[in-house]
Amino acid sequence: MFNVNPGESSPIWRQIEEGMRRMITLGALRPGDLVPSVRDLALQLRVNPNTVARAYQRLTEQGVFTVKRGEGTFVADQPSMLRRSERNDVLRDAAMRYAGTAISIGASLDDAVDELSSSYDKVVREHRRKS
Amino acid sequence: MFNVNPGESSPIWRQIEEGMRRMITLGALRPGDLVPSVRDLALQLRVNPNTVARAYQRLTEQGVFTVKRGEGTFVADQPSMLRRSERNDVLRDAAMRYAGTAISIGASLDDAVDELSSSYDKVVREHRRKS
DNA sequence: CTCGGTGTATTATGACGTTAGTACAGCATG
DNA sequence: CATGCTGTACTAACGTCATAATACACCGAG
Known part of the structure; x- marks a missing residue:
């Protein structure tokens, strides 16, 4: 799936949220x-279930995920992407x-562009390989 | 000088540390x-003096700053930059x-490169303007 | 219906970052 | 010497993050 780094400065739930977004835009996860x-992802990432739950909850609020109680969480049929303005803000900040x-x-x-x-x-490539 | 964002995920003292490094590599601060x-920078950034102190302390340990007690903190004569290996690691992570x-x-x-x-x-430009 | 899996909610705890306040040691200037 | 500035150190408090341990409501499969 993807990895998570507890030592990172950005919180784990955010890393999970962004990781899921990546999986979707890369096609590894489809609507x-x-x-x-x-619980599964928590075990896989060696992370507390509550932390995963928070990321899932946020993605659900944003319309990226949909929940069927007792069945599981799914990628929304039309994964609502961020509006262009928000998208640009996020990209600009990063x-x-x-x-x-x-x-x-x-x-x-040039160094920065090359490394990017x-x-x-x-x-x-990593995501393509794992799908 | 530069700005600081308390809402950012990365700690303020690290933002100050990187900001000072920027000032030096851009020539706004010279050896x-x-x-x-x-205290001055703390007032200017609307931040606690201890937070600034921590950043200065780290930069001093790294040989970027030198301290003259009762007089002030100065940019080291030969600001020891990071080794190439460390430099590459930092850039790669970012x-x-x-x-x-x-x-x-x-x-x-392409979008990412343009924005970068x-x-x-x-x-x-901002740093050049302020120096 | 019962059982097991799902998401969700709650509370408690520990670590960490930040702030605030206070205090001390050293040096320059007057 | 005395004052005022410098960096430095320490403690207490607060919020966030992550963890842990439960408990609950819901649904599908057997």
Whole structure:
């Protein structure tokens, strides 16, 4: 599925939320697909079920997941993506953070772009492989 | 100087640490320059002095800052940059995070690169303007 | 119906980051 | 010397995050 890093500065439930979004936009999870149960994913990621539950709850509120009680959680038929404005805000914030750390260690824009390109492909390939 | 976001997931002292590194690599702070006092910067950023103190302390341990008691904190004559291996690790991690969020919201690599390029220039320009 | 799985809610606990306040040691300036 | 600035250290408090242990409501399968 995907990994999670407890040492990371961003909370685990957010990593799970973003991880699930990645799986969907990469096609590893398709509309109507059954998502691992809270307890299963918690075991798999070696994380507390409550932490997974929080991520699932947020995704459900956002319309990305739908819940059938007693049956499981599924990817919504039309996974509501973020509006373009919100999407741009998210991307811009992330870009600012990345640019900031790149500059802070003296990396050039080309360096940053190269590393980004490599990482982008890497993430895509890993997900393609596991699906 | 630079800004700080309490809502960010990464701790404030780390934002200050990276911000100072940016100032140095961008030339806004040069070796031998006097750095704002802990209390001054704390007032300016609307942050607790202890938070600034922690960032300064780390930078001092890393050889980026040197301290003259009763006088102030200065940029070290030869600000010891990170080793190439560490530098690459930091950049790679940051790139992975950025790529992950970009993919999670369905942004293409080109989108991510464009936004990165824009943000990189923006950070550079802002620092140039303030120096 | 019963059983097992699902999501959900609640409470308690420990670790961590941040803030606030206070206090101390050292140096420069007057 | 005395004052005021510097960095540094310590404690208490609060909020968030993650964990843990339950308990409940719901649904499908047997």
